[in-house]
Amino acid sequence: MKNLEKNLYNPYFSHIYVEKEALEYFKASEIIKKFPDSEIIEISHYKDVFSRVHQNCTIQKKSPKLILAVKKDHLIYEGATVCEDFGNNHFYYTSTMMNCIYDCEYCYLQGMYSTANIVVFVNIEDVFSEVEKVLAKHSVYLSVSYDTDILALEHVIGHGKRWIEFSKNHKNLKIELRTKSANFKAIEDMISQENFILSWTLSPDKIIRSHENRTPFLTERLFDVKEAIRKGWQVRLCFDPLIYAKGWRGFYKEMIEKVFSEVPAEKILDISIGVFRVSKDYLMRMKKQRSDSVILNYPFKSVDGVCSYDKKLAQDMVCYIYDLVKKYIAEDKIYT
Numbered sequence: 001m002k003n004l005e006k007n008l009y010n011p012y013f014s015h016i017y018v019e020k021e022a023l024e025y026f027k028a029s030e031i032i033k034k035f036p037d038s039e040i041i042e043i044s045h046y047k048d049v050f051s052r053v054h055q056n057c058t059i060q061k062k063s064p065k066l067i068l069a070v071k072k073d074h075l076i077y078e079g080a081t082v083c084e085d086f087g088n089n090h091f092y093y094t095s096t097m098m099n100c101i102y103d104c105e106y107c108y109l110q111g112m113y114s115t116a117n118i119v120v121f122v123n124i125e126d127v128f129s130e131v132e133k134v135l136a137k138h139s140v141y142l143s144v145s146y147d148t149d150i151l152a153l154e155h156v157i158g159h160g161k162r163w164i165e166f167s168k169n170h171k172n173l174k175i176e177l178r179t180k181s182a183n184f185k186a187i188e189d190m191i192s193q194e195n196f197i198l199s200w201t202l203s204p205d206k207i208i209r210s211h212e213n214r215t216p217f218l219t220e221r222l223f224d225v226k227e228a229i230r231k232g233w234q235v236r237l238c239f240d241p242l243i244y245a246k247g248w249r250g251f252y253k254e255m256i257e258k259v260f261s262e263v264p265a266e267k268i269l270d271i272s273i274g275v276f277r278v279s280k281d282y283l284m285r286m287k288k289q290r291s292d293s294v295i296l297n298y299p300f301k302s303v304d305g306v307c308s309y310d311k312k313l314a315q316d317m318v319c320y321i322y323d324l325v326k327k328y329i330a331e332d333k334i335y336t
């Protein structure tokens with residue numbers, strides 16, 4: 001039955017929507033060449049497809065389409081205050097892609113976008129120019145895998161490598177690329193940069209299996225973490241978002257012990273810990289998309305428009321993980 005269901009859907013990226021203007025970019029033709037069997041559909045603006053109303057993300061996740069576009073505005077954003085800046089001044093983020101190949105049940109992108117289709121902006125050079133304008137005024141800490149997971153699609157898009165090259169020539173720029181992938185192989189030929197942080201979100205296998213559809217298991221992510229460290233990269237580990245489920249203490253403890261039995265703790269740049277939190281509006285839309293989700297139907301508390309576990313549970317979870325982690329990592333390297 002499962003196979004039957006699989007065969008009923010088109011393969012990933014069976015259709016590629018391309019803005020007329022994007023067709024003029026080398027990156028667009030490079031990507032299109034990788035999908036010789038896909039149907040190419042010319043469009044005038046990515047939002048005509050991406051932002052249509054009445055789309056069903058859950059169904060689209062089974063067979064997402066690719067949209068190639070030219071980014072015209074908001075090339076970089078200032079980081080929101082709810083986001084961890086790891087002690088850096090001038091925190092910015094940029095989205096050279098929108099949406100993600102993975103399908104985490106708790107992903108806020110389901111509340112942010114009305115589709116599961118993926119947009120790739122083919123004019124990354126314009127984003128570079130915008131970053132350079134800000135760099136002319138002050139240093140920048142830039143998160144480049146925001147609202148997406150760029151390493152997961154590196155073999156198709158190649159934006160990770162472009163950012164690594166860019167960071168090489170801009171020493172007052174610090175970049176973080178965050179991922180749940182096990183796709184380090186796609187960038188392993190690059191030389192590690194002091195100002196480029198590879199950051200892995202780690203979850204217990206119990207959470208991965210039940211709620212992080214299509215993401216690699218913990219062992220696979222850890223394999224990449226170790227490879228990246230071995231090749232001299234700055235590596236951050238993110239235990240964020242912590243997800244409440246029955247028996248959470250047990251499976252999070254097991255995960256932390258596994259992580260530090262394999263990864264040399266002294267080589268880790270820093271760690272972040274945080275519980276699941278999302279804007280009230282996004283949560284409402286997420287629940288519509290996944291009405292049967294146990295995670296999303298938790299009776300969250302809303303404070304200033306942000307929904308999360310009640311204060312006591314949130315503190316219990318963060319403190320519990322913090323206490324486990326501090327056995328291995330100096331406390332000034334742990335961000336909560």
Ligand code: SF4
Binds near residue numbers: 103106109215
């Ligand atoms: S990996 Fe991150 S961005 Fe991708 S679906 Fe999961 S939570 Fe969303």
